[in-house]
Amino acid sequence: MSRSGAIRAACVALLLALVLRPHWFAPVFAPFAPAGGPVIYERASILSLSLSHLGLVALASGLATLVAVGLAILVTRPAGAAFLPLSRTITNIGQTFPPVAVLALAVPALGFGAGPTLVALFLYGLLPIFETAIAGLSTLPPATMEAARGIGLTRWQRLIRVELPLALPVILTGIRLSVVIAIGTATVGSTVAARTLGEVIIAGLLTSNTAFVLQGGVIVGLFAVLVYDALSLLETALTRRLGRQPAGADT
């Protein structure tokens, strides 16, 4: 096994252990716990928090992908080009508005729980996907596009059979960035009672228990790293198949 393969396997094993057997790590975190206080978070199972955390991220990122890619498709058609500035403005606002502020504003409308977090993650995730989708869809090889028209594909067929598959590796880069940001940001959701791994961290902060903060932080960090890694592998595989240089392989 290659070195990166070994590191990857070690990270997966560590993460599984942290999620499924948190008690194994009591000796590791004990030095950080207050004297006599709990070392390992026990108010909820780490597994169920992890699943709920990832579920929220998946749902929000999925919606963000649909909307961002849809918008990008629209504004890269000749008829939709006029909407490009407006779409940029919308996605930019989504990105610049701090998720915490979105949570605060969304709670009165949606109540406590998963709702406000979903909205915040969704808005925060739009921009990277939108921008990379535009880049991917507007830099397709001209000869290929010409051939697609030349053999008689309709607009719709060109989009589905040629443009989207060719732009996919680039779009995936945006999705990857967006998902990784969302995995970290979702922790904030627990301030408004969304069930995420942020619960562990916040509990640690409220009770001055550094062990909890570390436990939650390490798990979230590992999830982010591994998801990033998995999506990178997928991108590389797709890019190689298309015979394009993987991003960053040149220079």
Place this chain on the structure above:
Amino acid sequence: MIEIDEITKLYEGTAAVDHVSMTVETGTITVIVGTSGSGKTTLLRMINRLIEPSSGEVRINGESTAALPKHELRRRIGYVIQGDGLFPHYTIAGNIGAVPKLLGWSRDKTRARVDELLDLFSMEPAQFRDRYPAELSGGQQQRVGVARALASRPDLLLMDEPFGALDPIIRARAQADLRHIQRQLGSTIVLVTHDMEEAIHLGDRVAVMDGGKLLQHGTPAEIIAAPATDFVAQMVGGVDRPLRLLSLIPVSDVLEDGAAEGEPIAPDTSLRDALSLCLWRGVEALPVADGDRPLGRVTLATIRARAAELA
């Protein structure tokens, strides 16, 4: 029959193609030849409406191309793009089978056709079928581009410098293959090149373009023997003209009775090649035979007389 009628394409007031009219007969190869930027590609792409003409009309078998939805028009016309324009995310089989798939052919029929075409272009199907374009050489990609255009056996083929990236040996073979396929299927081909040699060799008709205008449209012999303008004369090459003319005449045209020493040549050998052989072998005459059947001979004197007659 394709009738191109007073067709013009303006880009910001400048004509890329300027009032061009010509008729392409069914079952012939017409080669559009000209220097870079002369408007060849633009003219070709107005035939399948990849470019909309600014004015003028194209009719195929009497029917205006404007009468059909563009994608339907294009599915009936094979198109080989300058470069190759293969789909990088499709395998070679997927690329060649793209149009048959659009036309709803069965999987088996498409697959058989793909293999047949790969064979035709000397690419072992088992070896190439499942590769991606990035895994092919430039020349192989170009041949796949031509195969894709032939896949659905269209009556009309538009080819934009289809043999540009091929080395001379493969190119000669690809040209011969194209000729052969065209004769067999009776397809109508409009082919663009900047190589006059290729134009003369392949074309039933040659159309010479310069600055968006059609300077001359005629048989290769007419173009060489009576160039309409200085530019055309320059294109066909002053000193090489007699040789080019000889290359259009088969020895069967000047056959005489009698025998000669040496390996016999086929009756469809050109006078140019016969001349070359005479010089090479240092002989005054060559025997001509159709397989084992002797037909007569061709002499150096006859070839010389024929060349003088043409000049």
